[in-house]
Amino acid sequence: MALPAVVQVKMSAHPQMTAFSFSKNRLFSFKRSKSGVIMMNLVCIMRVNRLYGDLDTHGFTREYELQERGFLMSIVEYSKNIAAKTLVKGSLASFRAIPERSLMAAADIGLKKIDYAEGRDYMKTLILLAKRNLDKLSPDVQKRVAGFIGNALVSNDNRRDRFKSENGFKPPILLVISPTMRCNLNCYGCYAGKYSKGEDLGMDTLESILDQAEAMGVYFITISGGEPFMLGDELIDVFRNHPSILFQVYTNGTLINREVAEKLARTGNAYPCISVEGYEEETDARRGKGTYRLILGAMEHLRNAGVVFGFSATATRDNNDLLLSDDFIDFYRDRGCLVGWYFHYVPVGKEPGVSLMPTPEQRIHRLERLRVRREQNDILLADFWNDGPLVGHCLAGGSRYLHVTSSGDVEPCVFCHFAVDNIREKSLTEILNSKFFTEIRKRQPYTDNLYRPCMIIDVPEVLREVVSACDAHPTHSGAEAIIRDLAPELDEYAEEYRKIADHAWAKRTNTLVEMK
Numbered sequence: 001m002a003l004p005a006v007v008q009v010k011m012s013a014h015p016q017m018t019a020f021s022f023s024k025n026r027l028f029s030f031k032r033s034k035s036g037v038i039m040m041n042l043v044c045i046m047r048v049n050r051l052y053g054d055l056d057t058h059g060f061t062r063e064y065e066l067q068e069r070g071f072l073m074s075i076v077e078y079s080k081n082i083a084a085k086t087l088v089k090g091s092l093a094s095f096r097a098i099p100e101r102s103l104m105a106a107a108d109i110g111l112k113k114i115d116y117a118e119g120r121d122y123m124k125t126l127i128l129l130a131k132r133n134l135d136k137l138s139p140d141v142q143k144r145v146a147g148f149i150g151n152a153l154v155s156n157d158n159r160r161d162r163f164k165s166e167n168g169f170k171p172p173i174l175l176v177i178s179p180t181m182r183c184n185l186n187c188y189g190c191y192a193g194k195y196s197k198g199e200d201l202g203m204d205t206l207e208s209i210l211d212q213a214e215a216m217g218v219y220f221i222t223i224s225g226g227e228p229f230m231l232g233d234e235l236i237d238v239f240r241n242h243p244s245i246l247f248q249v250y251t252n253g254t255l256i257n258r259e260v261a262e263k264l265a266r267t268g269n270a271y272p273c274i275s276v277e278g279y280e281e282e283t284d285a286r287r288g289k290g291t292y293r294l295i296l297g298a299m300e301h302l303r304n305a306g307v308v309f310g311f312s313a314t315a316t317r318d319n320n321d322l323l324l325s326d327d328f329i330d331f332y333r334d335r336g337c338l339v340g341w342y343f344h345y346v347p348v349g350k351e352p353g354v355s356l357m358p359t360p361e362q363r364i365h366r367l368e369r370l371r372v373r374r375e376q377n378d379i380l381l382a383d384f385w386n387d388g389p390l391v392g393h394c395l396a397g398g399s400r401y402l403h404v405t406s407s408g409d410v411e412p413c414v415f416c417h418f419a420v421d422n423i424r425e426k427s428l429t430e431i432l433n434s435k436f437f438t439e440i441r442k443r444q445p446y447t448d449n450l451y452r453p454c455m456i457i458d459v460p461e462v463l464r465e466v467v468s469a470c471d472a473h474p475t476h477s478g479a480e481a482i483i484r485d486l487a488p489e490l491d492e493y494a495e496e497y498r499k500i501a502d503h504a505w506a507k508r509t510n511t512l513v514e515m516k
């Protein structure tokens, strides 16, 4: 093979160095092996002319040339950035063609902005899974997935940076919005079962929140409820109106038929997470007879239509161990789930009871078990209570997220049913700057142990303190039980958990030190 002239010059001048060359939108690297053979590697495919109109694609190989044009980064950094920027443009061909190694190298650069190692690793797994499963998805879903990953790697920073310089703190990463609390099921222990069902948020308010979110650089929105698909086509229209946002939708799945699945495949930017409690017996016992059959039907429709979807499971004392078994995870992975969310039952909502919570031992077991299972890289698993190390600390109070209910109340967290402000009266930015949210953020992390991240169940005195100091009101009848009637039992639970969680955290910290 004849090497490009500029590569020949470069390699004779610097025999040990890697040289690069662009040719027909492809970036190649050349390196001399120990035995003297020159190895060529396709780094990535890109559209240089589209991104930087003045650059030619021929023989553009030299660091000094890059520097002449004002790029002071090394050519390696440059190529990684180009790869990431190409993804932003939603260049599906590039995402498909880029070798996994190069994609991970781009991710290393793009994910530097996440300042906790486990969060970066998690995002890398997400990117890898997306690439490996791309061909199973509808064309529109593929485009949105590539665009979302590109955004996660390089863009949006201007809006986020501007928000930070104006407000002194970063905007949240995601918002949870419950546009309706109406639901076609009546599940035992539902966390949202006590909210008023008489009032929906309204599409104008929902659109306004999404516009405000985009303006501050929030591109990941979770839609919860109630059952979101009760809103029918209005919900699909919202997805269509905001193509830059990735929507995660928590749903009971029973309203997802073939038509709905095909609409989701066309909007491409919404992925449902369907609630299950185990298999048929466990799911129907909590959600009603026949629900499980409808759920499996919904999963089949989504898979056939090429939509990304996952399961969501609430761990209780009774089903915690079942939910962690390989059988359970494999079963839903084989139905097409790419994502699996675990929630720890907390005593809020309908008929709250501390005795339903998984025991402290079960919680630690879940933490360890999911860490091991994640190594298989075949499904993206997340645990809302145990992934403190993944996200740095508790997400509440706008540090990473908040929850807007169907009445417009803005709660610090989906499971913290207290509010001071309403989105119909104040802007998102004003609410993020409120005393209630500021006091919560000021206290984070609440302990040094990220296995105890939660102000509701791990350090319940924090929730009591901020609710009282900021005069926050309960957002539905009975919500105050968690800081009053249930407080002694929760304190006892938190103390029992503290003993084993502190031990587990010390073990983990020591292991990490030894690994360094």
Ligand code: SF4
Residues within 6 Å of the ligand: 384, 385, 394, 395, 396, 413, 414, 415, 416, 453, 454, 455, 456, 457
């Ligand atoms: S308050 Fe608890 S449940 Fe809510 S975000 Fe923080 S850790 Fe998670």
